[in-house]
Amino acid sequence: MPSSNRRQFLQSTTAGTLSLAASAQAVAGSAVSPLRVALVGCGGRGTYLAGVFQSNPQVTLSWVCDVDTGRLARGKRAGRDHTRTSNDIREVLRDETLDAVIVATPDHWHAPASILACEAGKHVYVEKPCSHNIREGRLLVESAHRNKCIVQHGTQVRSTTMMIDAVKLLRSGIIGDVKVSKAWNIQRRGNIGKGKPGTPPSTLDYNNWVGPAEMIPYQANRVHGGWHWWYHFGTGDMGNDGVHDIDYARWGLGVTTHPSLISAAGGKFFFDDDQQFPDTQQVAFQYPGNGGVEDQKMLIYEQRLWSTNYPHNVDSGVEFYGTAGQMFLSRRGKIAVYGPRNKRIDVKVVPEEQNAEKHVANFLHCVRTGTTPNAEIEIGHLTTSLCHLGNMANRLGRSFRFDPRTERVIDDKDADALVARRYREHWGTPRGA
Secondary structure (H helix, E strand, O other): OOHHHHHHHHHHHOOHHHOOOOOOOOOOOOOOOOEEEEEEOOOHHHHHHHHHHHOOOOEEEEEEEOOEHHHHHHHHHHOOOOOEEEOOHHHHHOOOOOOEEEEOOOHHHHHHHHHHHHHOOOEEEEOOOOOOOHHHHHHHHHHHHHOOOOEEEOOHHHHOHHHHHHHHHHHHOOOOOEEEEEEEEEOEOOOOOOOOOOOOOOOEOHHHHHOOEOOOOOOHHHOOOOHHHOOOOOOHHHHHOHHHHHHHHHHHHOOOOOOOEEEEEEEOOOOOOOOOOOOEEEEEEEEOOOOOHHHOEEEEEEEEOEOOOOHHHOOEEEEEEEOOEEEEEEOOOEEEEEOHHHOEEOOOOOOOOOOHHHHHHHHHHHHHHOOOOOOEHHHHHHHHHHHHHHHHHHHHOOOEEEEOOOOEEEOOHHHHHOOOOOEOOOOOOOOOO
16 A cells, blocks of 8 residues: 555544554553553443453453443443543543553444554554454554554454364374365344435434544444444454454464465345345465465355354354364364374363453453463454455455465456555544644
8 A cells, every 4th residue: 555545544543642652561560550441332242341351350441432322321331430431532542541442343443443542552452353454454563563562353262272272283283284274154144124324313423433434324224233244334244253263264274474366256145135245155265385286275264144054063163174184173162183084083172162251361461461462463464354355355256366465466456446445534634744
């Protein structure tokens, strides 16, 4: 992205009052000084995370922030008597005593809010997916590293002991050289209906809810509960829930860069409503490694949002295929390993469902010690980018090649245009810009 576009993004999401923010330093470990945390986004997931954070006696929920007055009141109830409220993230970030921010907004705000927090010197726990598009994900990585902020991505499988132990087995060669991983996310979603533009309710500051994204008219099924399924605000179920399975599919496959070839098929096979993202989806990502035949790997993602029938009797899972066997793994707490000819291999891995409590504890530990979190934002960016690339291929109806180094699509202008998005000057241009 040209430097002028990068400035446009930062200008449209950063208020002038935040320009004085310096690099964040890890908070010194002390039982005397609780970590002061703010919650931005007081929906169901946000208030749940507020409870998880507050279950740690060394955490104080200092602020809750939301542009919907009803949700802000819910956030206040999730806090304590001392918890302050605001409908403006800029006011929250001006608090010099604040250590960290939980970002649990709709997807289109994840990266802008997290970048604002990093530029203000705050550590960040950002819900998945960490971005709405590939370019702003990279900007978030750069902001976190430039400001020395701890940023944990909300893919909690990274802190789940079962997953850690299973990946260690894969690395040890229990099924040989892992060549292919196949993830699935299969469940019955709801119909969001067909709506028409209207007037926002008085309880919702729609202008600030849209935020730095380009303005489009208010429509009831585009906001609370419906925004996941619109290109403008969400990332579909691939970014909403499938990102968890994609994360450990990528982790176990052992790839640490972007893929170079993406292909997809699917569409709306079931829902006759306003949803823009596919309810049925098959995506394949190819990794060339060093270019040799023996270095290539593939990750496959499968999605059906109208079914209650799924492999291994579990709605979310991954199969890893190696040169000497197969592993089935699910964040629902299931594992099975097979050698050649499908001979069962007994493993000493304790079944465990994905664990948000451990993930939050890991984040808090890293904030205090300055160590690297389990889902450091570069990891989150690589995983989230797979969701964006898969949705791009499905939206265009064709495959394309991607340059992992530049994070740009090769020889396909339409696809490359979806790597980033346009932003409006939501809060105007900062003073001195």
